[in-house]
Amino acid sequence: MTISKENKGLSRRSVLRGAAAAVGAAAGSGVITGFPTIWAQNIKNVTLRQFGTGVSNLNDVATKVKEDLGFTLEMTALDSDSVTQRAATQPKSFDIADIEYWICKKVWPTGNLQAMDTSKIKYFDQISPIFTTGKLTPESVVAQGTAPSTVGFVDGADGTKFADEVTRWMTLIPTIYNADTLGIRPDLIGRPIESWAELLNPEFKGKASILDISSIGIMDMAMVCEAMGAIQYGDKGNMTREEIDKTIGIFTEAKKAGQFRAFWKSFDESVNLMASGEVVIQSMWSPAITAVKSKGIPCVYQPLKEGYRSWGGGLGLSKNLSGIELDAAYEYINWYLSGWVGGYLMRQGYYSAVPETSKEFMSENEWGYWYEGKPATAEIVSPTGDVLGKAGDVRDGGSYDERMGKVACWNAVMDENQYMVRKWNEFIAA
Amino acid sequence: MSVIPTSASGAKAPDLPLAASARYRLVRKARDGERASWLLSSPLVLVLGIFLVLPILMIVVVSFWGATEFSIYPAFEFDNYQFLFGSAVTYQVFFKTFVFAAITWVFTLAIGFTVAYFLAFHVRSLTWQIALFLLCTIPFWTSNIIRMISWVPFLGRNGIANSALLQMGLIDQPLEWLLFSDFAVVLAFVHLYTLFMVVPIFNTMMRIDKSLVEAARDAGASGLQILTNVIIPLAKPGIMIGSIFVVTLVMGDFITVRFMSGSQSANVGRLISNDIALLQYPSAAATAVVLLAMVLIMIAIMLRFVDIRKEL
Incomplete structure (x- = not known):
C-alpha cells in the first residue's frame, strides 16, 4: 500500500483518502492494530484495489459496489502475463486478485494470497459443483488440465498445498467461466462440422487459423491431435516433452503445407479474419462470435463431439488484507455471488459461479436462452445494449449442463511450460 | 590538449x-x-549519454541476468546467449531478417533513386521540385501502422486487388499469396520506407553542379555514362544514408512482420517481443544485443564504401 504524500493538504477529500489509505496500510502491515478506530468503524472509507484481465474487470461492477456496499473498488485491467507477474511479485500492489485458475496454480506457492474461510461465504453451498467437487453431476469425470476443483482448496488457513477434496479453506471464489470451442462460418463451409480434427482438414487449406497465445494455443492443438487419433495424451493440460514435440510437429507440418491463413493474437484480429472470410474455421472466443454475428455475418460457436476447452477465473485475497478491509472483502465476495454480477455476466454469454442467484436478475427469456438452452421468445440484448439474438434463436451448444458437462480440458500451466514456449516460438518461425 | x-x-x-x-x-x-x-x-x-548510451548499457547488463517464470535476478551467466546460439530457430530467424532487409533495400533503392533522379534532373523549376517533393511526404502525415493495415482490405481474398483481377479476367481464383505472406511483408516495407531513400538521395543530387553534367555531355558521354560516371558517384553519400535508414528500420521492425504475415513469419524483432510478452527480459535483452551488434557491423561495412563525412 502506498500513501501518496503529495495529496496532503490539497483538499479535505484527498486528506481523507490519504488517511484511509494509511489505515489500510497500518491494518495491512499488521504493525499498528486498532489505532485510528474512528475510521476503522466506517467501511465507506475503505478502498479495495482489484486487478485482473479485462473480461471481468467491469466498471459497471465498481459503480454498483459503491451503490450497494458503499466502499470504493478500484479496478486495473492487465493482460494475463502481467496479471501473473503482479500476483507473484507485487503482493502489496493489490487487495483482490481476479485471476484464472491456472494462474492460481502458479501463484499460490508464493504465499501472496490468503485462503478464504468458506463458513463466511453465504452462498458457498450453492456454488456450482464444477468448482467444488469438479463433477457437474455425480457421474461426471474431472476434466484434464488445471481443473478449478484441483486448485480450489488448501488444507488449512495457511495451507500452501492444494487439497484433493473440499475443505473449509478456498483459494479463489469463482467469478466467470465459459467453455470454448471452434468458430466456423457455416455459409462458407456448407456442411456439418463435428470434430476438432476438422481444423487440419485439407479441405480448409489456407482458410484455417489458430491463436498465437502459446498457453491456450497448445491446448487447442492437443484437442485437434487427439481428435485425429494421432496422439493419446496422459493429460493434455500437463504434457510430457515428447507429447509437446509430437503436437507441435503435426502443426508445423500443416503450417508448411499452407493449412493456415494467419494466426491471431488479439480479439479484434480473430473477428476480422472471420468476418472478412479470410478464415472459415478457427479457434475463437465467445464474445468474438457475437461480434461477427452483430455485423450480420453468420458465425457459429460449433459444439464438437470431443468436448470443450474450458477456462475460469476467480477472486483471490491478498495476504496483506486484514481487519476492516478483510471484512469489506468478504462482504464484496458475498455480494458478488448474490446475483447482480452473475446476471450481468450471464447476459454476456459467460457463466456465474452461483447460477441460481442470477436468475432473479434475468428475465425469463434471458434465463431460458442463456442458461437452459431454450429458443429465445424475444430479442436477446446484452447489458451494454447490443442485440445478440432474435426471437427463435437457440444458444450454440445448448444449456449450461450440456455445455459445461462436456468440458474435456481446462486451461492449464504445464510443468514443461518453458520448453513448450520455446517449441511454440519455433512453430511460429517455421 | x-x-x-x-x-x-x-x-x-x-x-x-x-x-x-x-x-x-x-x-x-x-x-x-x-x-x-x-x-x-x-x-x-548529456542527452545522448542518458537516453541512448545508458539504456543500451542497461540492456547489455540485463542480458547476462537470469530469469524465473515471474522475475529476473541479477547474475552474470551466459545462459541466455548459450540458448540463443544453440537454437536453430535463431539462425533461421536472423537469416529471414537479413533477407527481408536485402529485398527491401533493393526495391527502395531502385524506386527511391528513380524518384529522386526525376525530381532533381527532370523537373526544371524549383517550385515544382518542392511541390512534388512535398507530395511524396503526404502519406507520412498518417501513422505508420494505419498505412500498413490499410493494405489488409486491399490485398485480402475478397479485397480490391483480387476482385479487380478477377473482373478483368486475368485470374479465375483469388490469389492467396497477396496477403499474409512474405510478399505482403516486403510490399509494406517498401511502401513504408521508400521515402527514407528518396529524401537523402534527392538532397545530394540537388547539390550536384549541373555544369558537370553538361561538361560530360559536351565531352561526348551518353546518358547512361553520365548516370554511372557522374551522378551515381556523386550521389553515393545520399544512397548510403538512405540505405542505413532502410536497413536499420527493417532489421528492427516487428509489427509489420506480425500484421502483414498474419503472424506466420518471424523476424528478430518478433523473437524479442515474444520474449517480453513471456516476461523473459534477460533473454530478450540478449537477442537485442546480438541484433544491435549485427546492425552495427552492417553499418560499419556500408561506411567502408563511402566516407560520408568527406563527401557531405
Missing part, C-alpha cells in the same frame, strides 16, 4: 616577457575556445 605543454614552456621562459605574454594570451584564447566547445557539446553529450 596539445596547448598545455606550450603554456608550460612559456612559463619556463621569463626572459622573453613579451613573447611569453603573447603566447599566454594565445593559449588562453585556445583554452577558452576549448572550454566553450565542451560547454556547447555538453547538452548533446
Whole structure:
C-alpha cells in the first residue's frame, strides 16, 4: 500500500483518502492494530484495489459496489502475463486478485494470497459443483488440465498445498467461466462440422487459423491431435516433452503445407479474419462470435463431439488484507455471488459461479436462452445494449449442463511450460 | 590538449616577457575556445549519454541476468546467449531478417533513386521540385501502422486487388499469396520506407553542379555514362544514408512482420517481443544485443564504401 504524500493538504477529500489509505496500510502491515478506530468503524472509507484481465474487470461492477456496499473498488485491467507477474511479485500492489485458475496454480506457492474461510461465504453451498467437487453431476469425470476443483482448496488457513477434496479453506471464489470451442462460418463451409480434427482438414487449406497465445494455443492443438487419433495424451493440460514435440510437429507440418491463413493474437484480429472470410474455421472466443454475428455475418460457436476447452477465473485475497478491509472483502465476495454480477455476466454469454442467484436478475427469456438452452421468445440484448439474438434463436451448444458437462480440458500451466514456449516460438518461425 | 605543454614552456621562459605574454594570451584564447566547445557539446553529450548510451548499457547488463517464470535476478551467466546460439530457430530467424532487409533495400533503392533522379534532373523549376517533393511526404502525415493495415482490405481474398483481377479476367481464383505472406511483408516495407531513400538521395543530387553534367555531355558521354560516371558517384553519400535508414528500420521492425504475415513469419524483432510478452527480459535483452551488434557491423561495412563525412 502506498500513501501518496503529495495529496496532503490539497483538499479535505484527498486528506481523507490519504488517511484511509494509511489505515489500510497500518491494518495491512499488521504493525499498528486498532489505532485510528474512528475510521476503522466506517467501511465507506475503505478502498479495495482489484486487478485482473479485462473480461471481468467491469466498471459497471465498481459503480454498483459503491451503490450497494458503499466502499470504493478500484479496478486495473492487465493482460494475463502481467496479471501473473503482479500476483507473484507485487503482493502489496493489490487487495483482490481476479485471476484464472491456472494462474492460481502458479501463484499460490508464493504465499501472496490468503485462503478464504468458506463458513463466511453465504452462498458457498450453492456454488456450482464444477468448482467444488469438479463433477457437474455425480457421474461426471474431472476434466484434464488445471481443473478449478484441483486448485480450489488448501488444507488449512495457511495451507500452501492444494487439497484433493473440499475443505473449509478456498483459494479463489469463482467469478466467470465459459467453455470454448471452434468458430466456423457455416455459409462458407456448407456442411456439418463435428470434430476438432476438422481444423487440419485439407479441405480448409489456407482458410484455417489458430491463436498465437502459446498457453491456450497448445491446448487447442492437443484437442485437434487427439481428435485425429494421432496422439493419446496422459493429460493434455500437463504434457510430457515428447507429447509437446509430437503436437507441435503435426502443426508445423500443416503450417508448411499452407493449412493456415494467419494466426491471431488479439480479439479484434480473430473477428476480422472471420468476418472478412479470410478464415472459415478457427479457434475463437465467445464474445468474438457475437461480434461477427452483430455485423450480420453468420458465425457459429460449433459444439464438437470431443468436448470443450474450458477456462475460469476467480477472486483471490491478498495476504496483506486484514481487519476492516478483510471484512469489506468478504462482504464484496458475498455480494458478488448474490446475483447482480452473475446476471450481468450471464447476459454476456459467460457463466456465474452461483447460477441460481442470477436468475432473479434475468428475465425469463434471458434465463431460458442463456442458461437452459431454450429458443429465445424475444430479442436477446446484452447489458451494454447490443442485440445478440432474435426471437427463435437457440444458444450454440445448448444449456449450461450440456455445455459445461462436456468440458474435456481446462486451461492449464504445464510443468514443461518453458520448453513448450520455446517449441511454440519455433512453430511460429517455421 | 596539445596547448598545455606550450603554456608550460612559456612559463619556463621569463626572459622573453613579451613573447611569453603573447603566447599566454594565445593559449588562453585556445583554452577558452576549448572550454566553450565542451560547454556547447555538453547538452548533446548529456542527452545522448542518458537516453541512448545508458539504456543500451542497461540492456547489455540485463542480458547476462537470469530469469524465473515471474522475475529476473541479477547474475552474470551466459545462459541466455548459450540458448540463443544453440537454437536453430535463431539462425533461421536472423537469416529471414537479413533477407527481408536485402529485398527491401533493393526495391527502395531502385524506386527511391528513380524518384529522386526525376525530381532533381527532370523537373526544371524549383517550385515544382518542392511541390512534388512535398507530395511524396503526404502519406507520412498518417501513422505508420494505419498505412500498413490499410493494405489488409486491399490485398485480402475478397479485397480490391483480387476482385479487380478477377473482373478483368486475368485470374479465375483469388490469389492467396497477396496477403499474409512474405510478399505482403516486403510490399509494406517498401511502401513504408521508400521515402527514407528518396529524401537523402534527392538532397545530394540537388547539390550536384549541373555544369558537370553538361561538361560530360559536351565531352561526348551518353546518358547512361553520365548516370554511372557522374551522378551515381556523386550521389553515393545520399544512397548510403538512405540505405542505413532502410536497413536499420527493417532489421528492427516487428509489427509489420506480425500484421502483414498474419503472424506466420518471424523476424528478430518478433523473437524479442515474444520474449517480453513471456516476461523473459534477460533473454530478450540478449537477442537485442546480438541484433544491435549485427546492425552495427552492417553499418560499419556500408561506411567502408563511402566516407560520408568527406563527401557531405
